[in-house]
Amino acid sequence: MDFDKLANDLNEFKKLVDSQSNPKENKQIQELLGKLKIGSIIHLQSNKDKKNLTLARDIFEAIALYSIHIIDIESFVRYYTQLKIYYFDYKKLLEPSQHEYTIIGLNLMRLLAEHKNSEFHSELEIIPLDRQENPFISFPLSIEKSIAEGSYYKVINSKSDVPSKYYQIFIDILSTALREDIAKCSEKSFKSLSLQSAEKVLLLNSPQQLQQYIQSRQWSVQGDRIQFHNEPLPSNASDIPSLQLINQTLYYAKELERIV
Amino acid sequence: MPNDVEMTDASASTKPAAVNGVPEKKESAVLTVADLKKNVQMIEKTVDSKEIRFITSVLRQTTSIRKKLNDKVLYQIISFVFPESESTKKKFLLSFVKVNNDMDVDSKETGTTKSLTPEVEAYLHLLVLIYLIDQKQYEAATKCSTALIGNTHQNNRITFYPLTSKIFFYYSLSFELVDKLEEIRPTLLTALRTATLRHNDEGQATILNLLLRNYLEYNLIEQADNLVNNTQFPEQTASSNQFARYLYYQGRIKSIQLEYAESYKFLTQAIRKAPQNTATGFKRTVYKLLCIVQLLMGEIPERSIFSQKNLRASLKPYLILTQTVRVGDLVSFHKVQEQYCQLFKEDKTFSLIQRLRTSVIKAGLKKINAAYSRISFDDIVTKLKFDGNPQDMMFIVAKTIKDGVIDATINFEQGYLQSKENIDAYSTFEPTNALSNRIDICLKIHNDSLKAMRFHPDLNREETEKIAEESKNIKQELERQVEESSDGGEDGDF
Structure with missing residues (x-):
């Protein structure tokens, strides 16, 4: 298999993925995918000139986007790690790819959806500040800010202005995670909440969904209100963290022993 | 180029000294040459006696000598030290020094007949390198430093160790100044391995810090974090300056990774370890970061930080920022952010400051509540x-x-x-x-203070023995007392 053939395969692959409604089932796509994977590893790594590197990058990009398409996040991560080399280390050798920021942005979205905040910020540091204006990058950035702040509605409402269709699936994952966050906050901050408003607060679409959700979190319902038990209980003996206090005291005793 | 963590060396002026008159200039040049000759002798003494303290004391003078270097001095000392048999090396070094014709005349001194030790050669090479950096001939400096590193690699004598850390420091600095830091990463990594294997602790500490700086310069937080996790810093033996730097880098990594409490711990330690009176540049950088980290933790930094004498001016933007966070006023917070945007970006604190918005809101809510x-x-x-x-x-x-x-x-x-x-x-x-x-x-x-009072492994032997002798006496005394008391009757729990 040589260079031209690989390039051809790649074009065909892209076309097929775009045209098919269910690419995972399509035999032809799977076959091409296999060929591309092998080709990119065996043939293009042997000679690292600009032409080969560019093609390898394009192949990885196509597969990464395809992984998002069929919601295979693990495979996306794998190809993103490969691509990172092309985006950052070979930056001076290659011309910038048009998909570069889409994919970097997608990875940021992934980290957000998986609650990997520290990695998110490490990744963000690598992106030059002037590039953070790029819509593909600024979108996950603004989402992260809203989450950190607590403006959950902003995140949900941003669904309509995603910069590319690939971002949609992460927003969906995020919404579920956000509901959990909202529920946790509600438990702490509301005394009680009517069912009607609960539906609105938790961003659910029907009373049935709400009922299910209430059951999964084991909230108690009295009449048409959910009661959260955040009244302070009268203090009793078990409130005293005896074990912790004992540990502390023993530690001091040990250290003092060493000094005296 | 922010020279932020250059502690000992940033203070040295880049201007060649003694510009106020020809005779004075000549005199100081003669003195400097004499000084250098003495230093060369000291280094030779180190090699002969295997006593490292001579060479370290020579290196300690580098800062003061650095100010007095000029073409003539370097030319004279190089011609003096290098014997005829090493003429290629001599020519290479002299190629970096501008030679005027009138210099040639009085410097035809007889070269030493003794053979050249690698330590002396490296020392002179290092001086040339420092001089080139001070003269802002950065391209030449990289060439010079690369050659120097090549020589260093071949050497594994113990007497060479104190030189390695200095050499690598200036090597990295010269590449940083021409903005090619990423090129030297592999060299530094090999050097780190070598230094670790040979128990060259000071070198290991220096190179580790250089690598961290290298990664952080390109914002490669993940790599830097991996490096920290997979290496061990020789806390006991490395100089406190290197340790302070190391702590600062760790603090920076943690701050990006949202682990503010950890970061705070490292940064405060870094300030404590830094030299008291010098190194303002280093302290300035640390305080800036520390202030932001404290704000992110929801604490308000103490006022006294901002009113320190030499830091007051440079910390002013941060003081204003702190004030807006304390008041919880979003509008003025955004205004400050915009106003000092450029400065924060230069300090590399901009991305952290962006995260402060939440703290501002929280502070405001707290007040309202x-x-x-x-x-x-x-x-x-x-x-x-x-x-x-x-x-x-x-x-x-x-x-x-x-x-x-x-x-x-x-x-x-x-x-x-x-x-x-x-x-x-x-x-x-x-x-x-x-x-x-x-x-x-x-x-x-x-x-920590107990640990610090332990014997330093580099302490010279005579002293150690004296102290050991004394402590032995005390111990015997104690044992005798114990025996006496136990003779007295009750022999408790034996």
Whole structure:
């Protein structure tokens, strides 16, 4: 298999993925995918000139986007790690790819959806500040800010202005995670909440969904209100963290022993 | 190019010294040459006696000698030291020095007949390199330093160790100045391995720091973090300057990774380890970061930090920033952010400052909660000058309650925030925790100072033996006492 053939395969692959409604089932796509994977590893790594590197990058990009398409996040991560080399280390050798920021942005979205905040910020540091204006990058950035702040509605409402269709699936994952966050906050901050408003607060679409959700979190319902038990209980003996206090005291005793 | 963590060397002026008159210039040049000759002898003495302290004392003078270097001095000392048999090396070094014809005349001294030791050669090479950097001939400096590193690699004599850290420091600096830091990463990594295997602790510490600086220069936080996790810093033996740097880098990594408490710990330690009176550049950088990290933790830095004599001017933007966060005013916060945007970007604190928005809102909410027993979300929005709708505000408030910043409840149907009565802090575990924190700190200081009083492995032998002798005497004394007392009767639990 040589260079031209690989390039051809790649074009065909892209076309097929775009045209098919269910690419995972399509035999032809799977076959091409296999060929591309092998080709990119065996043939293009042997000679690292600009032409080969560019093609390898394009192949990885196509597969990464395809992984998002069929919601295979693990495979996306794998190809993103490969691509990172092309985006950052070979930056001076290659011309910038048009998909570069889409994919970097997608990875940021992934980290957000998986609650990997520290990695998110490490990744963000690598992106030059002037590039953070790029819509593909600024979108996950603004989402992260809203989450950190607590403006959950902003995140949900941003669904309509995603910069590319690939971002949609992460927003969906995020919404579920956000509901959990909202529920946790509600438990702490509301005394009680009517069912009607609960539906609105938790961003659910029907009373049935709400009922299910209430059951999964084991909230108690009295009449048409959910009661959260955040009244302070009268203090009793078990409130005293005896074990912790004992540990502390023993530690001091040990250290003092060493000094005296 | 921010020269932020250059501690000992940033203070040296880049101007060639003695410009005020020809005779004085000549005299000082003669003196410098004499000094250098003495230093060369010292280094030779090191090699002969295998006593490292001579060479370290020579290196300690580098800063003062650095100011006096010029073409003539270098030319003379190089021609003096290099014997005829090493003429290629001599020519290479001299190619970096501008030679005028009139210099040639008086420097035809007889070269030493002794063979050249690698330490002396490296020392002179290093001086040339430093001189090139000071003269801003950065391209030449990289060439010079690369050659120097090539020589260093072949050497594994113990007497060479003190030189390695210096050499690598200037090697990295010269590449940083021409913005080619990433090229030397592989060299540094091999050097780190070599230094670690040969127990060259000071070299190991220096190179580790250079690598961290290298990664952080390109914002490669993940790689830097991996490096820290997979290596060990020779805390016991490395100089405290290197340790301070190391702590600062760790603090920076942690701050990016949102581990503010950790970061705070490292940064405060870094300040404690840094030299008291010098190294303002280093302290400035650390204080800037420390201030932001404290704000992100929800604490307000102490006022005294900002009023330190040599830091006052440079910390001013940070002081203003702190004030806006403390007041909880979003509008003025954004204004400050915009106003000093360029400066924050240069300091590489910009991305951290962007995260402060949340802290500003929280601080504002805290104030409102303390002042009002019941307030509607619409009012909160106007009071905080928040750029969103009341609905968003409700969630923000809910989150703040969850995070334990304010103690209140929300009434959703009527849209207001109801604060709870203030509970007596002394009925909670707050005081216990505060006390235990302080005790922990005190114990740590005690343990650290105990550790610091141990014998330094580099302490020269005579002294060590003397001290050991004394302690032996004391021990015997004690044992005798114990014996006497145990003879007295009760022999407890043997």
